[in-house]
Amino acid sequence: MEKNNKTTGKVAGIVSNLVIVEVDGPVSQNEIGFIVHGKERLMAEIIKVEGVNAFIQVFESTRGVRIGAKVEFEKHMLEVTLGPGILSRNYDGLQNDLDKMKGVFLTRGEYTDPLNREVKWDFKPLATKGDRVTAGSWLGEVMENSISHKIMVPFKMEGRYTVKKIVEKGEYTVDDTVAVVEDEEGNETSLTMVQKWPVKVPIKAFKHKPRPFRLLETGVRCIDTLNPITEGGTGFIPGAFGTGKTVLQHAISKQAEADVVIIAACGERANEVVEVFTEFPELEDPRTGRKLIERTTIIANTSNMPVAAREASVYTAMTLGEYYRSMGLKVLLIADSTSRWAQALREMSNRLEELPGPDAYPMDLSAVISNFYSRAGFVYLNEKDATGSISFIGTVSPAGGNLKEPVTESTRKAARCFYGLSQDRADSKRYPAIDPIDSYSKYLEYPEVQKNLAENQGDEWLGNVLKARDILLRGKEAMEQINILGDDGVPIAFHDRFWKSELIDFVILQQDAFDKIDATTSLERQKYMLLSVLSVADSEFEFKDFEVVSTFYKEMINLYKQMNYSEFESDDFKKHESELQELLKTKMK
Amino acid sequence: MESQAFQKIYTKLTNITKATVTLKAADVGYDEMALVHGRRAQVVKLMGDQVTLQVFAGTEGIPTNAEVTFMGRPPQLKVSEDLGGRFFNAYGDPIDGGPDVEGEIRDTGSPSVNPVRRMQPSQFIATGIAGIDLNNSLVSGQKIPFFADPDQPYNQVMASVALRAKADKIILGGMGLTNDDYLYFKNVFENAGALDRIVSFVNTTDNPPVERLLVPDMALTAAEYFAVDHDQNVLVLLTDMTLFADALSIVSNRMDQIPSKDSMPGSLYSDLARIYEKAVQFPSGGSITIVAVTTLSGGDITHAIPDNTGYITEGQLFLRRDTEIGKVIVDPFRSLSRLKQLVIGTQTRSDHPQVMNAAVRLYADAANARTKLENGFDLTDYDERTLDFAKEYSEQLLAIDVNLDTDTMLDIAWDLFVKYFTKAEVRIKKEFVDKYWKK
Numbered sequence A: 001m002e003k004n005n006k007t008t009g010k011v012a013g014i015v016s017n018l019v020i021v022e023v024d025g026p027v028s029q030n031e032i033g034f035i036v037h038g039k040e041r042l043m044a045e046i047i048k049v050e051g052v053n054a055f056i057q058v059f060e061s062t063r064g065v066r067i068g069a070k071v072e073f074e075k076h077m078l079e080v081t082l083g084p085g086i087l088s089r090n091y092d093g094l095q096n097d098l099d100k101m102k103g104v105f106l107t108r109g110e111y112t113d114p115l116n117r118e119v120k121w122d123f124k125p126l127a128t129k130g131d132r133v134t135a136g137s138w139l140g141e142v143m144e145n146s147i148s149h150k151i152m153v154p155f156k157m158e159g160r161y162t163v164k165k166i167v168e169k170g171e172y173t174v175d176d177t178v179a180v181v182e183d184e185e186g187n188e189t190s191l192t193m194v195q196k197w198p199v200k201v202p203i204k205a206f207k208h209k210p211r212p213f214r215l216l217e218t219g220v221r222c223i224d225t226l227n228p229i230t231e232g233g234t235g236f237i238p239g240a241f242g243t244g245k246t247v248l249q250h251a252i253s254k255q256a257e258a259d260v261v262i263i264a265a266c267g268e269r270a271n272e273v274v275e276v277f278t279e280f281p282e283l284e285d286p287r288t289g290r291k292l293i294e295r296t297t298i299i300a301n302t303s304n305m306p307v308a309a310r311e312a313s314v315y316t317a318m319t320l321g322e323y324y325r326s327m328g329l330k331v332l333l334i335a336d337s338t339s340r341w342a343q344a345l346r347e348m349s350n351r352l353e354e355l356p357g358p359d360a361y362p363m364d365l366s367a368v369i370s371n372f373y374s375r376a377g378f379v380y381l382n383e384k385d386a387t388g389s390i391s392f393i394g395t396v397s398p399a400g401g402n403l404k405e406p407v408t409e410s411t412r413k414a415a416r417c418f419y420g421l422s423q424d425r426a427d428s429k430r431y432p433a434i435d436p437i438d439s440y441s442k443y444l445e446y447p448e449v450q451k452n453l454a455e456n457q458g459d460e461w462l463g464n465v466l467k468a469r470d471i472l473l474r475g476k477e478a479m480e481q482i483n484i485l486g487d488d489g490v491p492i493a494f495h496d497r498f499w500k501s502e503l504i505d506f507v508i509l510q511q512d513a514f515d516k517i518d519a520t521t522s523l524e525r526q527k528y529m530l531l532s533v534l535s536v537a538d539s540e541f542e543f544k545d546f547e548v549v550s551t552f553y554k555e556m557i558n559l560y561k562q563m564n565y566s567e568f569e570s571d572d573f574k575k576h577e578s579e580l581q582e583l584l585k586t587k588m589k
Numbered sequence B: 001m002e003s004q005a006f007q008k009i010y011t012k013l014t015n016i017t018k019a020t021v022t023l024k025a026a027d028v029g030y031d032e033m034a035l036v037h038g039r040r041a042q043v044v045k046l047m048g049d050q051v052t053l054q055v056f057a058g059t060e061g062i063p064t065n066a067e068v069t070f071m072g073r074p075p076q077l078k079v080s081e082d083l084g085g086r087f088f089n090a091y092g093d094p095i096d097g098g099p100d101v102e103g104e105i106r107d108t109g110s111p112s113v114n115p116v117r118r119m120q121p122s123q124f125i126a127t128g129i130a131g132i133d134l135n136n137s138l139v140s141g142q143k144i145p146f147f148a149d150p151d152q153p154y155n156q157v158m159a160s161v162a163l164r165a166k167a168d169k170i171i172l173g174g175m176g177l178t179n180d181d182y183l184y185f186k187n188v189f190e191n192a193g194a195l196d197r198i199v200s201f202v203n204t205t206d207n208p209p210v211e212r213l214l215v216p217d218m219a220l221t222a223a224e225y226f227a228v229d230h231d232q233n234v235l236v237l238l239t240d241m242t243l244f245a246d247a248l249s250i251v252s253n254r255m256d257q258i259p260s261k262d263s264m265p266g267s268l269y270s271d272l273a274r275i276y277e278k279a280v281q282f283p284s285g286g287s288i289t290i291v292a293v294t295t296l297s298g299g300d301i302t303h304a305i306p307d308n309t310g311y312i313t314e315g316q317l318f319l320r321r322d323t324e325i326g327k328v329i330v331d332p333f334r335s336l337s338r339l340k341q342l343v344i345g346t347q348t349r350s351d352h353p354q355v356m357n358a359a360v361r362l363y364a365d366a367a368n369a370r371t372k373l374e375n376g377f378d379l380t381d382y383d384e385r386t387l388d389f390a391k392e393y394s395e396q397l398l399a400i401d402v403n404l405d406t407d408t409m410l411d412i413a414w415d416l417f418v419k420y421f422t423k424a425e426v427r428i429k430k431e432f433v434d435k436y437w438k439k
């Protein structure tokens, strides 16, 4: 780490944020360097080396930079700083604490510390002298907001160690030594609460990674009931602009059953991040009653922030997720939008004049996306009985809303759940606009997930879900017939079939993200409502003509919606339910 | 400040393409401005001692021994209160015959606002146009384009929006404006007696297209000056962003970059976002609202320009000719203001959200009825009523030539509900029906 053996170089070429540097010593791929521009130091990353020329992508604007400017390399890749105090922070894509920056405008070359070095944490040792430990072993814990934040043996420490010393319970800053460990040769290392890790390398401090098997409750009916995602599962939400990707992701991040939520705003609107900053300190976690902001970290690299840092932002977010997963926590990671990340890769690949793949994206796009998604997952940790997970949901913004474009297609190969947003549904305000027919969850095919569902939701559950899906499909077919043959050109049964699917659509699928009660539905309530709707679907009614069918079902839907808007099993809820029973009787065969 | 006495003059170009010239020069900064044969240019590439300059007006007739001087600075604008009432070209030089503006020099293309220093937009902007105020309400700090075919009167609509919105300053960024449209804006602003509130940066079809690329940055530098230094509410009008994007593709094409969809550069999203994201509500009270125009070709919103725009802006206002009434309307289906929920029903009358939704739903029913009719099926009585409703709704509320206050818009909607429907068909909360349903 001595300063004098760091490699330096001189700027030899500039095209936008791609800079060519003539270096005077060894450098490595993805090594970080700083361009010295007057008083400013502009951070950059090596993305290609050719002879003595290192090609670096600069995380800042290169305006005014000159040929010959000095560049200093740091001997490490892009790293994040890990330690207590990450929750509730607002970072940019390089983990600079945005709140610590001074002005209203971002200043080029201003980098801020992600952690607070002064604050004291109440450290409680978990390991004892003589314990055998490895990277990721829990040495102690501090309470970060309401979460038990484990202080671990740094992930970079290879091999086995013995705990020589561990401090007593008490107040320490993150930089105080809390433990001393000794390797097999007898070399001692002092450990603090802080460690660093390169973002592009997965943290592998766990025993093994089974297929995810446990349902992750999101509170969104369209997901939990029809196409559930699992703890440690992956999913993606493609949709044209304005179809509701961000609203859906925000809803999930508010309600999902997670210990830690990491939101990567990647190349999207700043105002949407402001919404999170504004709302999350006010809103409560439906399960713990604590403020949402306490479990949330935001990585904001909005569309007007430097493009190269946009690419880094998703990795920064994933690495923070892996850190918390290693503590035995359930992490939910959401990224909006992964297409912007892919576009950042494209911009750089074009500048490097690489041979382009489809739509000018880099050839290895698919591999890059798959590698990223594979970092999510459910793991058994090295600590006894401890498990952790990262569930990851990304949005995709397909050009022209066409799902046959490279980012959507590559993501489809990587993610196990597909929540396709339909333009038609969004246009007719059927939110969330998840297409019930095209969307899928591969997890429903996993026997271990089926078993978990049966245990929690009952043996009948999966059958009922499939039945609901069938009704939707048959309703769609009936509607097509009605459109071709006319309202009175088909038997009344077709209308009944169509309206039964509308019933499921309006009551189960559609959900008002802006209503306090409807926004989130517990699994118990989802089960209750599905059974209720299916019992109607099983009923046979007597209609005198087709016009009566729609009037009857519209009235029914209206009552069901009132139920959705009422607290579960409240007086209001029961009142609407009994009104519903009355209504059903009028037409029951 | 302008030109330094010891400025070095280069006279040997090594390379000339349609858009760029290259020469050997030392101590040049990236993005720096230069003069090539009397034409403005900007550094786009530095490679060893070779400097490549993009010449905005094109390189026709430039000789290899052309004089080149570097200005040692990026594009800049002098800002002061004196900007008010003035017209400038893309470089910020006056084109109205008036004197140069004295003021503080600011680099254009300033850094982004720190997201944690932004405020959530919260101020309703009334435009008098019901297709906007009633269905797609604007909020200060918002960014939103009109999507319109070239034959729609988008500039007229934008001018009325600008004059009715109670902005402290209006900044017009005209890109590829026809001379007629330029004069139109000038006249409208003059006649409204609003000239001193308005600053214009204009590139007309007479000017070289690539110069347009500087217009949004100029306009937004002026906007930031008024919004930050004077805490004013500034409305920025950018027309036509499609022509701006076309200029981007000309440049990238001439520089042999690999095009992505619709021959647009791969960076189109970032290039547009950098501009639109300047829309902001500052904590100190100032704000920048951006209303833009994106012309479409045959209503196609999947083309790369409207598509990328839609992914960036907070909604869009879609103009369409309604053949039924022979007028241009703001299409309620394809338009959206994503920030409207921040103000409707709170800063406007509390029945606003419900009335808006009910009217659009009934209008959608009319569209279904029309499809039925076209397919030769019989219409029910309800279908007939929705069609009659739709016509009046379109005429009295959606047409762009209305100028009403929001309460009147709501009252008109209620009148139409009462005239054509039953309470059950309108499906609005009882408390509002009790209050506003007047036979």
Ligand SMILES: Nc1ncnc2c1ncn2[C@@H]1O[C@H](COP(=O)(O)OP(=O)(O)OP(=O)(O)O)[C@@H](O)[C@H]1O
Residues within 6 Å of the ligand: A239, A240, A241, A242, A243, A244, A245, A246, A247, A248, A268, A397, A431, A432, A511, A512, A513, A514, B310, B311, B312, B337, B338, B339
């Ligand atoms: N669940 C919902 N309930 C009610 N309205 C919704 C819902 N989802 C989306 N909307 C409406 O649609 C608008 C657009 O949604 P959103 O911002 O999530 O779209 P998006 O897919 O993220 O678009 P973009 O790709 O441009 O970011 C919202 O502002 C809101 O008006």
Ligand SMILES: [Mg+2]
Residues within 6 Å of the ligand: A245, A246, A247, A268, A336
């Ligand atoms: Mg979005």
